[in-house]
Amino acid sequence: MANEGIGAAVRRKEDARFLTGRANYTDDINRPGQLYMVLVRSPEAHAELVRIDTAAAEAADGVVAVFTGADLEADGVGGIPCAWAVDHEDGTPMAEPVHPVLAQGRVRHVGDPVVAVIAETKAQARAAAGLVDVEYQPVPAIADVAGAVESDAPQIWDEAPGNICFKFGIGDAEAVDAAFDGAAHVVTLDLVNNRLIPNAIEPRAAIGEFEPTSGEYTLYTTSQNPHVIRLLMGAFVLHIPEHKLRVIAPDVGGAFGSKIFHYAEEALVTWASGKLALPVKWTAERSESFMSDAHGRDHVTHAELALDDEGMFLALRTKTLANLGAYISTFGPAVPTYMHAVLFAGCYTTPVIRAVVHGVFTNTVPVDAYRGAGRPEATFMLERLVDIAARKLGMSRVEIRRKNFIKDFPYQTPVALEYDSGDYGGTLDVALELGSWNDFETRREEARARGKFRGIGLSTFIEACGAAPSALAGQLGARAGLFEVGQVRVHPTGSVTVFTGSHSHGQGHETAFAQIVCEALGMSVDQVDVVHGDTGRVPFGMGTYGSRSLAVGGSAIQKALEKIIAKGKKIAAHMMEASEGDVEFADGQFTVVGTDKSTTFGEVALTAYVPHDYPEGLEPGLDETAFYDPVNFTYPAGAHIAEVEIDPETGVVELVALSAADDVGRIINPMIVEGQMHGGMAQGVGQALLEACRYDDDGQLLTGSYMNYTMPRATNFPFFATGHNITHCTHNPLGVKGVGEVGAIGVPAAVINAVVDALAHLGVEHVDMPATPEKVWRIIQDATA
Amino acid sequence: MPTVSMTVNGKQVSADVEARTLLVEFIREHLDLTGTHVGCDTSQCGACVVHLDGRSVKSCTMLALEADGAEVTTIESLSNGVELHPMQAAFKEHHGLQCGFCTPGVVMSVLDLVSRNPDPSEAEVRDWLEGNLCRCTGYHNIIKSVQAGAAAMGG
Ligand code: FES
Ligand code: FES
Numbered sequence: 001m002a003n004e005g006i007g008a009a010v011r012r013k014e015d016a017r018f019l020t021g022r023a024n025y026t027d028d029i030n031r032p033g034q035l036y037m038v039l040v041r042s043p044e045a046h047a048e049l050v051r052i053d054t055a056a057a058e059a060a061d062g063v064v065a066v067f068t069g070a071d072l073e074a075d076g077v078g079g080i081p082c083a084w085a086v087d088h089e090d091g092t093p094m095a096e097p098v099h100p101v102l103a104q105g106r107v108r109h110v111g112d113p114v115v116a117v118i119a120e121t122k123a124q125a126r127a128a129a130g131l132v133d134v135e136y137q138p139v140p141a142i143a144d145v146a147g148a149v150e151s152d153a154p155q156i157w158d159e160a161p162g163n164i165c166f167k168f169g170i171g172d173a174e175a176v177d178a179a180f181d182g183a184a185h186v187v188t189l190d191l192v193n194n195r196l197i198p199n200a201i202e203p204r205a206a207i208g209e210f211e212p213t214s215g216e217y218t219l220y221t222t223s224q225n226p227h228v229i230r231l232l233m234g235a236f237v238l239h240i241p242e243h244k245l246r247v248i249a250p251d252v253g254g255a256f257g258s259k260i261f262h263y264a265e266e267a268l269v270t271w272a273s274g275k276l277a278l279p280v281k282w283t284a285e286r287s288e289s290f291m292s293d294a295h296g297r298d299h300v301t302h303a304e305l306a307l308d309d310e311g312m313f314l315a316l317r318t319k320t321l322a323n324l325g326a327y328i329s330t331f332g333p334a335v336p337t338y339m340h341a342v343l344f345a346g347c348y349t350t351p352v353i354r355a356v357v358h359g360v361f362t363n364t365v366p367v368d369a370y371r372g373a374g375r376p377e378a379t380f381m382l383e384r385l386v387d388i389a390a391r392k393l394g395m396s397r398v399e400i401r402r403k404n405f406i407k408d409f410p411y412q413t414p415v416a417l418e419y420d421s422g423d424y425g426g427t428l429d430v431a432l433e434l435g436s437w438n439d440f441e442t443r444r445e446e447a448r449a450r451g452k453f454r455g456i457g458l459s460t461f462i463e464a465c466g467a468a469p470s471a472l473a474g475q476l477g478a479r480a481g482l483f484e485v486g487q488v489r490v491h492p493t494g495s496v497t498v499f500t501g502s503h504s505h506g507q508g509h510e511t512a513f514a515q516i517v518c519e520a521l522g523m524s525v526d527q528v529d530v531v532h533g534d535t536g537r538v539p540f541g542m543g544t545y546g547s548r549s550l551a552v553g554g555s556a557i558q559k560a561l562e563k564i565i566a567k568g569k570k571i572a573a574h575m576m577e578a579s580e581g582d583v584e585f586a587d588g589q590f591t592v593v594g595t596d597k598s599t600t601f602g603e604v605a606l607t608a609y610v611p612h613d614y615p616e617g618l619e620p621g622l623d624e625t626a627f628y629d630p631v632n633f634t635y636p637a638g639a640h641i642a643e644v645e646i647d648p649e650t651g652v653v654e655l656v657a658l659s660a661a662d663d664v665g666r667i668i669n670p671m672i673v674e675g676q677m678h679g680g681m682a683q684g685v686g687q688a689l690l691e692a693c694r695y696d697d698d699g700q701l702l703t704g705s706y707m708n709y710t711m712p713r714a715t716n717f718p719f720f721a722t723g724h725n726i727t728h729c730t731h732n733p734l735g736v737k738g739v740g741e742v743g744a745i746g747v748p749a750a751v752i753n754a755v756v757d758a759l760a761h762l763g764v765e766h767v768d769m770p771a772t773p774e775k776v777w778r779i780i781q782d783a784t785a
Numbered sequence: 786m787p788t789v790s791m792t793v794n795g796k797q798v799s800a801d802v803e804a805r806t807l808l809v810e811f812i813r814e815h816l817d818l819t820g821t822h823v824g825c826d827t828s829q830c831g832a833c834v835v836h837l838d839g840r841s842v843k844s845c846t847m848l849a850l851e852a853d854g855a856e857v858t859t860i861e862s863l864s865n866g867v868e869l870h871p872m873q874a875a876f877k878e879h880h881g882l883q884c885g886f887c888t889p890g891v892v893m894s895v896l897d898l899v900s901r902n903p904d905p906s907e908a909e910v911r912d913w914l915e916g917n918l919c920r921c922t923g924y925h926n927i928i929k930s931v932q933a934g935a936a937a938m939g940g
Contacts, residue, residue, distance in 0.1 A: 681923055
């Protein structure tokens with residue numbers, strides 16, 4: 001049998017259905033008698049709702065119902081809850097205004113849903129939506145996070161004076177101030193971390209269906225975590241108990257964080273299906289996605305780094321304004337705080353750190369996790385500062401990093417996290433080799449001879465993945481546990497079905513998770529099927545985000561496999577008339593130590609289901625479930641190198657090479673790992689060079705389609721170079737860390753460091769993202785004027 | 786309602802449709818061929834690419850009525866689900882897909898490329914894919930897959 005266990009580049013089991021058009025995405029599903037929902041969304045960024053007239057829409061062809069916020073309120077529908085609260089530093093709770101499913105009294109961002117129109121066909125619903133007459137009384141709006149905290153800024157919520165949701169702080173301010181006072185050098189940086197729109201290529205969609213005889217609701221939705229949606233929507237919004245609510249997230253066409261959150265449309269189709277006793281379907285148009293999917297990033301940060309004469313980091317001090325949008329999204333407050341500020345040690349021994357983050361309301365779409373979620377922002381800030389420091393002190397960018405690397409593990413940072421393992425110097429060596437760092441200067445000269453500015457940039461970083469130890473997350477404000485569930489069902493003839501609470505929307509769980517089973521039980525991947533994405537089939541789960549699937553979900557499967565093997569040994573001992581302690585299991589065989597007695601896993605499985613001759617007191621069957629709660633986060637780390645060439649005539653930045661060396665922990669499937677790295681790297685390049693969500697001063701979304709939001713295309717990239725330097729996670733049973741986000745976290749800083757390097761001879765110290773041709777051209781013009 | 790007739794995946798189909806029905810809506814909603822996807826409303830993403838009389842087109846960008854009398858092929862025509870077309874097999878072998886949502890459009894698009902240029906260079910594949918967005922793969926393995934698929938098809 002070919003080795004299909006851990007470490008094999010097994011080709012994906014799920015590919016055939018995607019390649020042949022036989023996949024099953026939410027919009028591919030049609031339920032008998034289904035109705036179609038179209039939403040009337042606010043064209044205003046901030047306005048009082050004076051009057052909503054639905055009469056013409058209600059009278060239109062095919063229209064079955066028209067609902068407004070008043071209908072939901074009258075029916076006791078709750079607001080959309082936040083799953084992670086962040087207190088002010090003084091311990092008082094954050095401002096938590098209600099986030100209604102349909103607007104109540106006021107709209108607060110362009111795209112805010114106001115009216116739901118439901119009709120027999122999509123075309124009828126769309127036409128009738130055009131007949132809804134909403135009178136808006138616009139009030140002043142603010143979209144810009146820095147502007148929102150000005151004293152004269154429009155106020156968005158009565159309960160959030162100054163538009164402040166929370167004022168978060170971490171670290172010892174006094175110690176940091178003292179370290180700055182005595183420092184030989186201080187470097188400072190003001191930066192903007194550009195707002196992004198996730199843009200999974202599958203638009204969100206949802207179908208609600210109600211079965212009146214049982215009172216059971218089914219929601220099909222484009223989600224990364226169907227159990228979380230069941231919990232949030234069932235318990236807080238619609239008050240449906242879990243046993244009457246089934247949430248199915250079938251094939252999902254990419255997510256990148258944007259499909260974690262509980263969205264209004266999910267609650268609307270579910271609720272309306274109950275009211276109308278017919279299935280109700282909604283599918284986003286792309287232009288709706290732009291104004292209703294949670295956005296990412298959007299920080300303004302001031303950062304300072306203190307160093308001694310030798311280039312050792314003494315202290316870091318930062319203040320960040322984080323845009324939360326108009327409403328608090330599911331994990332909105334956690335992203336700029338517990339996924340951002342606690343990362344500020346990076347891979348360095350900086351002894352004291354003080355970080356302040358203010359969460360700010362604006363008249364924009366809610367902001368929440370997008371691939372990397374807080375960690376790209378942390379990395380960008382740190383790695384830009386380190387480069388600026390290296391130049392100021394006249395040190396090499398490699399040496400200043402190496403000198404400050406954490407070398408001994410476990411390592412307790414001054415900002416809460418304890419890193420379990422890593423080898424940052426070794427990873428950097430791999431990257432320097434991959435990126436041909438040492439002979440770069442000849443390439444710079446060669447480019448200069450052609451009239452081009454060539455630059456190279458490096459970033460070295462850590463991430464915290466594998467969320468999360470539930471007790472710790474609870475102390476930090478999480479309102480749910482963050483364990484994961486794995487169930488391993490061995491069938492009578494020895495094949496296996498695995499049920500996981502993780503969800504795959506491109507990551508290849510159906511293959512990689514099967515490989516974990518193959519490794520443990522000595523079988524081939526076609527004997528193992530992985531089921532995910534259905535609360536009706538999977539016992540429980542917290543879903544997929546923050547690179548947690550393998551570290552937490554995979555570990556749960558491994559724990560369940562350990563129970564299977566332990567029970568199998570009891571059965572095998574009985575079958576072989578040996579004592580349980582003498583039975584060993586390897587390569588699919590149970591053997592009695594020191595004898596030639598053996599029996600196969602398949603025979604043990606069959607005996608478990610045909611227990612005619614069976615250990616006394618042991619339950620029949622071979623089906624085990626494990627709930628795995630990690631004891632710590634995992635800490636993947638990497639070193640990324642970008643090389644760019646700038647045409648000074650046009651300002652165009654060409655990415656000529658991009659190399660990533662990562663320590664992602666133990667690798668289950670190297671092919672999938674590489675693919676995950678590539679995808680993250682491309683999104684990192686997108687942030688650095690191409691993508692920016694823009695609002696105008698009145699809160700109108702200027703980048704509302706692919707015509708004006710620049711998505712990365714095939715022509716924007718060279719082939720990538722990837723490499724590894726693996727250390728194992730010390731606290732989970734697989735030794736794995738996580739790979740989903742590495743590229744998005746490490747690459748933006750590497751690319752901008754390369755851009756700045758290319759322009760450094762002009763005195764340029766910093767370039768904000770994205771480094772578009774226009775911006776770069778202007779910088780060059782200003783510098784050479 | 787006007788009647789539209791065309792050959793889809795070798796089968797003659799005919800239906801009464803509203804004049805505003807897009808070809809992609811006809812394919813997905815009337816014929817239930819859901820392998821062709823919709824990823825945008827501005828003709829940029831390429832998730833909807835099918836072949837119309839042998840050339841790749843974005844099926845969201847034309848009316849069903851404009852395809853009257855035409856020969857349309859969709860992703861479903863390439864394989865019975867057991868045997869993969871060489872281009873599909875190359876995508877599997879080279880991990881040219883992750884979430885799979887862009888994949889049918891990408892595959893249909895590059896088959897048109899290969900029919901014109903049996904041995905495309907990396908740059909030619911990247912250029913050709915200007916009209917196909919993929920958010921998952923960073924395009925790296927898509928390019929590898931297309932070149933391998935072209936070679937397997939005899940290019
Ligand atoms: S659906 Fe996006 S181009 Fe056709
Ligand atoms: S594979 Fe997901 S968009 Fe291309």
